[in-house]
Amino acid sequence: MRKPIGVFDSGIGGLTVAKEIMNILPNEDIVYFGDTARVPYGNKSKETIKKFSLQISRFLETKDVKAIVIACNTASAFALQAVRENFNIPIIGVISPGARAAVSATRNNKIGIIGTEGTVSSGAYSKEITSIKEGTEIFSTPCPLFVPIAEEGWSEKKVSYMIAEEYLENMKTLGVDTLVMGCTHYPLLNKVVQDVMGDKVKLINPAKETALELLDRLTEMDLKNDEDVKGEYKYYVSDNSSKFIEVGERFLNREIDNILEIDIEKY
Amino acid sequence: MRKPIGVFDSGIGGLTVAKEIMNILPNEDIVYFGDTARVPYGNKSKETIKKFSLQISRFLETKDVKAIVIACNTASAFALQAVRENFNIPIIGVISPGARAAVSATRNNKIGIIGTEGTVSSGAYSKEITSIKEGTEIFSTPCPLFVPIAEEGWSEKKVSYMIAEEYLENMKTLGVDTLVMGCTHYPLLNKVVQDVMGDKVKLINPAKETALELLDRLTEMDLKNDEDVKGEYKYYVSDNSSKFIEVGERFLNREIDNILEIDIEKY
The missing domain is CATH 3.40.50.1860 (Rossmann fold)
Known part of the structure; x- marks a missing residue:
């Protein structure tokens, strides 16, 4: 049709x-x-x-x-x-496809979610992931400065690394092996996020x-x-x-x- | 009444x-x-x-x-x-009161304006300042990350200083002695901006x-x-x-x- x-x-x-x-x-x-x-x-x-x-x-x-x-x-x-x-x-x-991909990617059952304040506080990814696979450990954190940094075209600048370190520190300590890029702007910051998280962490782009x-x-x-x-x-x-x-x-x-x-x- | x-x-x-x-x-x-x-x-x-x-x-x-x-x-x-x-x-x-205060504060006739992309690209402060005092040199630059930093409450963090250095570098080189805080959020970043510009520069708060x-x-x-x-x-x-x-x-x-x-x- x-x-x-x-x-x-x-x-x-x-x-x-x-x-x-x-x-x-x-x-x-x-x-x-x-x-x-x-x-x-x-x-x-x-x-x-x-x-x-x-x-x-x-x-x-x-x-x-x-x-x-x-x-x-x-x-x-x-x-x-x-x-x-x-x-x-x-x-x-975009939530349910992203959640499914994260569940299928994780090996240690520890999944991180980053997104806007609205997306994170809604708990939508957590609910979806838990409904697919109970017992998954989910950590989520809002990253409000990521959108303006992406729009400024600052993704390669040192400040962007510092901001990413600030937001992702807990995520790293908690040992997630899969991270959902839960905001459509974030793929523009793929390199920074991957560098900060380390190359053993799988980034999921729900798009x-x-x-x-x-x-x-x-x-x-x-x-x-x-x-x-x-x-x-x-x-x-x-x-x-x-x-x-x-x-x-x-x-x-x-x-x-x-x-x-x-x-x-x-x- | x-x-x-x-x-x-x-x-x-x-x-x-x-x-x-x-x-x-x-x-x-x-x-x-x-x-x-x-x-x-x-x-x-x-x-x-x-x-x-x-x-x-x-x-x-x-x-x-x-x-x-x-x-x-x-x-x-x-x-x-x-x-x-x-x-x-x-x-x-808020523009015309801010412009008047800047003209009255400057000693070297070099005024800087910082604000959102809309405010800066409108040229409203420049027009107003020039109409009060012809021949004033005006330098303006948008600082889109200042609002989210202020709302995150990050004004004292090191990243905020780096971002302010990035935005204000030209302003400093050009030697403005007066800087209009042309966005109502910016007074929350007064300390960072004053530290980066140096204490000889007068900050104008149009409020x-x-x-x-x-x-x-x-x-x-x-x-x-x-x-x-x-x-x-x-x-x-x-x-x-x-x-x-x-x-x-x-x-x-x-x-x-x-x-x-x-x-x-x-x-």
Whole structure:
């Protein structure tokens, strides 16, 4: 079936998820929405994130999407259920694919989670991991400075190492062997985090796992596009698009040429 | 006249301005609004900030305010004129009081401005300073990590010094003798900034200057409250108030006990 897949995030971070979908499902069309007027979501409440996520899903519905991917950890943690209850199409979040990958990667049953304050305080990863495998030891810590460092392009600077050491010290002491990068911006800091944690620790990027879960769900429900075409990509944002385009093209490694600004508060 | 003064900001930062108003005008009532659902403003576009500022001013109008203080540098830079055009009461921003204080403080006519990306790229401080005193040399630089550092409470940590060195290096080389702390969060980093710039550089905090300008305007227009009472303070936010209360009480050095969450998108 040729209908687009809706993908949304608080801003540009979810493009790391869109990129994996483009790789794994190259003939699917994508409608991406980045909530740049209200970014970030990580320090806002559950009720606010639910409201924003429902507004965005109503907007994506007007684009006749056949599935929605919530490409934001905080929104997946707070709003996945509410969106599922209100829309009768497959809704995929990033938490459960990331949790499954972490459980399958760990050898010593000690898993670390890093993310925004919202994602960490929601306990969503812990609940999901425990429901897959009881008895797993889970340690989680919010890293609020990681997003602005990634957006500043400071990932290789010495201060970023100091900040990562500050945030990850306990994680190292506790001896986790698997660390979930539970925020879509964090893959940009992969090198710093890997260097600080040491090369024996496996970093999990939920983006790829999410794209694979989407593939499964579309196959299962017979919703895949069987036409032999290249997927088309449309981008929508709630605030001005120049920074989105500049940083987004770096995230996607691809040109962003079809982008529109909309008033999300109307939905 | 006993009517409240409306004060607004993207979040908690503007409380540093509210605090100065409470000191200078102790018998005035204040209605404070913090846009915690859409914070921060510093990386958003002029059009979006104008729209948010007009929504908030319409909300404050329902509280029958006799004047509005835009206690946010980015909103003052982008929306002061639009709010003035739409509301027939005194509207005070933080830029022009801060600019005047900087001009009066400088001895070598070299003034530095630090603030958010929005405030700096607007050029609002430069225009204002140049209009007061032509020929002043102005250097400005955005410091996007200062807000999250202040909110993390990391102001005394070594990383904060490294980040400040990174941002302020050019400022020091250029030899400014006066530095405008052009973001309401920055006074929390006063010590770091003063240490990095050296004690010969005068730091300007526009909050106090803004409160003094408000006093002038209320006196001039015969709007001051002449009753011998203690002012009452009401706080409104657009997202959950627990963090606002926790951090806000630290900013204000006073209890926040009268706070309500509202849906700002309805205004």
